[in-house]
Amino acid sequence: MIPLEHYLILSGMLFTLGLCGVMMRRNVILVLMSVEIMLNGANVALVAFNKYIVAASPDGVGPDGQVFVFFTIAVAAAEAAVALVIAMALFRRLDTVNVDDVANLRW
Amino acid sequence: MEALLFYVFGGVAVLATMLTLTVKNPVYSSLWMILSFAATAAIFVLLDAFLIATVEVLVYAGAIMVLFLFVIMMINLRAEEAEGLRWSPFALLAAGTFLVMLGRAVGDLGPAVNADQPNGVVGTPGAIAETLFTGYVIPFEAVSALLLAAVLGTVVLSRRKAAA
Numbered sequence: 001m002i003p004l005e006h007y008l009i010l011s012g013m014l015f016t017l018g019l020c021g022v023m024m025r026r027n028v029i030l031v032l033m034s035v036e037i038m039l040n041g042a043n044v045a046l047v048a049f050n051k052y053i054v055a056a057s058p059d060g061v062g063p064d065g066q067v068f069v070f071f072t073i074a075v076a077a078a079e080a081a082v083a084l085v086i087a088m089a090l091f092r093r094l095d096t097v098n099v100d101d102v103a104n105l106r107w
Numbered sequence: 108m109e110a111l112l113f114y115v116f117g118g119v120a121v122l123a124t125m126l127t128l129t130v131k132n133p134v135y136s137s138l139w140m141i142l143s144f145a146a147t148a149a150i151f152v153l154l155d156a157f158l159i160a161t162v163e164v165l166v167y168a169g170a171i172m173v174l175f176l177f178v179i180m181m182i183n184l185r186a187e188e189a190e191g192l193r194w195s196p197f198a199l200l201a202a203g204t205f206l207v208m209l210g211r212a213v214g215d216l217g218p219a220v221n222a223d224q225p226n227g228v229v230g231t232p233g234a235i236a237e238t239l240f241t242g243y244v245i246p247f248e249a250v251s252a253l254l255l256a257a258v259l260g261t262v263v264l265s266r267r268k269a270a271a
Binding site: 001002003004005006007008009010011012013014015016017018019020021023024025027029030032033034036037040043044047048049050051052053054061062063064066067069070071073074075076077078079080081082084085086087088089091097 | 109110113117120121124125127128133136137140143144147150151153154155156158159162163166167170171174175178179181182197198200201202204205208209211212213216218219220221223224225226228229230234235237238239242243246250253254256257258260261264265
């Protein structure tokens with residue numbers, strides 16, 4: 001039986017890799033994909049905790065953590081759609097998808 | 108057997124994610140990411156989250172990645188990404204984050220979890236639907252409103268001459 005820690009370490013690895021991608025890639029689309037990877041890492045932790053949590057009530061535990069993952073996936077889908085259309089608008093206007101070239105939105 | 112499957116699929120997930128972030132061509136990136144999501148779906152199966160595993164394949168590896176591939180091919184990224192990665196302090200920051208998470212994961216997780224003994228929750232469609240439509244009706248409706256807002260936002264943003 002695999003202990004909870006191993007799932008959490010896997011989840012942390014996926015999350016950290018996504019974080020690296022967000023900070024190190026310069027292509028807007030790759031940055032978005034890295035955000036999806038971070039969400040996916042968090043999903044692994046949610047499902048793993050759901051499996052190992054101790055029942056607080058006598059009627060046992062339900063799949064609440066898995067329901068949270070449902071919501072995460074729905075939010076990720078909405079986020080991907082809106083962010084990708086923003087990336088496309090960016091490409092149409094400025095002819096670039098490099099995040100360093102659109103830093104004039106910062107201030 | 109179960110441990111072997113976990114390490115195989117976990118390793119595949121991590122390796123595919125690394126390749127996603129390091130390959131130059133964005134099309135290859137998204138293909139590696141599909142593999143990463145497929146391996147994560149297998150991890151969900153090992154955790155008895157069958158419906159979540161299915162949704163992961165259908166929605167993440169299917170719908171979302173098709174969306175990404177579609178946009179990548181539509182704006183034809185090829186000459187981009189010649190600049191390479193941005194290293195410097197960010198790698199250290201990420202490493203620090205990982206160390207903190209690692210410390211939390213192997214440290215004391217509190218009385219709410221029993222890290223060695225799974226509790227037998229099985230994520231069948233019926234069980235998930237029951238939880239979703241009894242305890243989480245309001246968040247469910249909120250998410251449907253969010254998706255509607257996202258659809259409307261996408262339509263508005265993708266019009267060519269949007270009020271300009």
